Amino acid sequence: MVENILSIDVEEVFHGEYTRRHRHNLYYRTPKNIPPILKILEEHNAKATFFIVGEIAEKFPEVINMILEKGHEVSFHGWIHEPLWKLTPEQFREEVRSFKKLHPHTIGFRAPSFSLNNETKWVLKILYDEGFKYDSSVFPTWTPLYGTYKAPMHPYHPSLKNIIKEDETCPIIEFPLAVYKLFRLIKVPIAGGFWLRLWDLGLIKRGIKKINDEGFPAVIYIHNWELDEKTPKINAGILGRFQVYHNLNKAKQKLASLLSEFKFTNFSTYIKDALK
Numbered sequence: 629m630v631e632n633i634l635s636i637d638v639e640e641v642f643h644g645e646y647t648r649r650h651r652h653n654l655y656y657r658t659p660k661n662i663p664p665i666l667k668i669l670e671e672h673n674a675k676a677t678f679f680i681v682g683e684i685a686e687k688f689p690e691v692i693n694m695i696l697e698k699g700h701e702v703s704f705h706g707w708i709h710e711p712l713w714k715l716t717p718e719q720f721r722e723e724v725r726s727f728k729k730l731h732p733h734t735i736g737f738r739a740p741s742f743s744l745n746n747e748t749k750w751v752l753k754i755l756y757d758e759g760f761k762y763d764s765s766v767f768p769t770w771t772p773l774y775g776t777y778k779a780p781m782h783p784y785h786p787s788l789k790n791i792i793k794e795d796e797t798c799p800i801i802e803f804p805l806a807v808y809k810l811f812r813l814i815k816v817p818i819a820g821g822f823w824l825r826l827w828d829l830g831l832i833k834r835g836i837k838k839i840n841d842e843g844f845p846a847v848i849y850i851h852n853w854e855l856d857e858k859t860p861k862i863n864a865g866i867l868g869r870f871q872v873y874h875n876l877n878k879a880k881q882k883l884a885s886l887l888s889e890f891k892f893t894n895f896s897t898y899i900k901d902a903l904k
């Protein structure tokens with residue numbers, strides 16, 4: 629049975645693109661919503677990678693400890709969840725170093741809003757310089773906010789010159805988010821978050837099975853705030869409201885169904901097992 633990879637993107641609901649202008653009026657829920665998530669994972673014997681926003685990790689260092697104590701992995705998800713296209717290479721390097729002061733063993737990164745593309749590919753070299761081993765930011769599809777449609781759909785070593793090309797000499801491993809390829813050209817994003825809430829579970833499960841049949845892990849993600857009944861309600865505009873709150877009450881049950889049917893591990897364990 630092929631193992632899949634589960635990631636929890638640890639941020640507040642106000643870190644998103646549609647909600648960030650409200651951030652000064654809101655409170656942090658992460659220390660409260662992580663323990664129930666750890667319990668669900670334990671019940672299903674699943675291991676996950678938690679990509680944490682730096683400012684949360686700095687404010688609540690106990691969050692890192694509770695995640696590590698349960699045998700999960702802690703990785704980096706930007707300092708205040710700025711998409712990469714808003715940062716300079718110098719700012720990004722500073723962010724990475726600040727996070728590594730909090731958790732020196734960090735080897736993985738996920739770009740906020742999946743903002744890694746050929747304009748922001750300079751990030752990969754910095755990650756390598758700073759001791760990272762993998763990245764999981766490429767979404768090989770098209771959406772209004774993000775997507776690198778032509779990128780490979782399986783783990784690969786990306787070329788530092790063109791991230792949609794493979795280059796075995798690149799030391800960083802890229803883990804693209806799960807998409808379900810239909811009718812040759814359609815690539816349905818099924819990796820989780822909004823897509824998990826939007827699509828029928830049957831479609832998502834067929835997509836995961838197809839990826840597994842090809843011998844690859846499906847890379848799945850969910851936000852901690854999507855699994856929290858007390859996530860603050862923000863006026864995020866029509867589009868934002870749909871993206872943030874659509875089917876929010878179904879996220880936990882849908883995740884539990886995936887955890888019951890498929891086996892999940894975290895990135896570092898997957899890499900270790902693959903190298904055996």
Ligand SMILES: [Zn+2]
Binds near residue numbers: 639705709
């Ligand atoms: Zn995020």
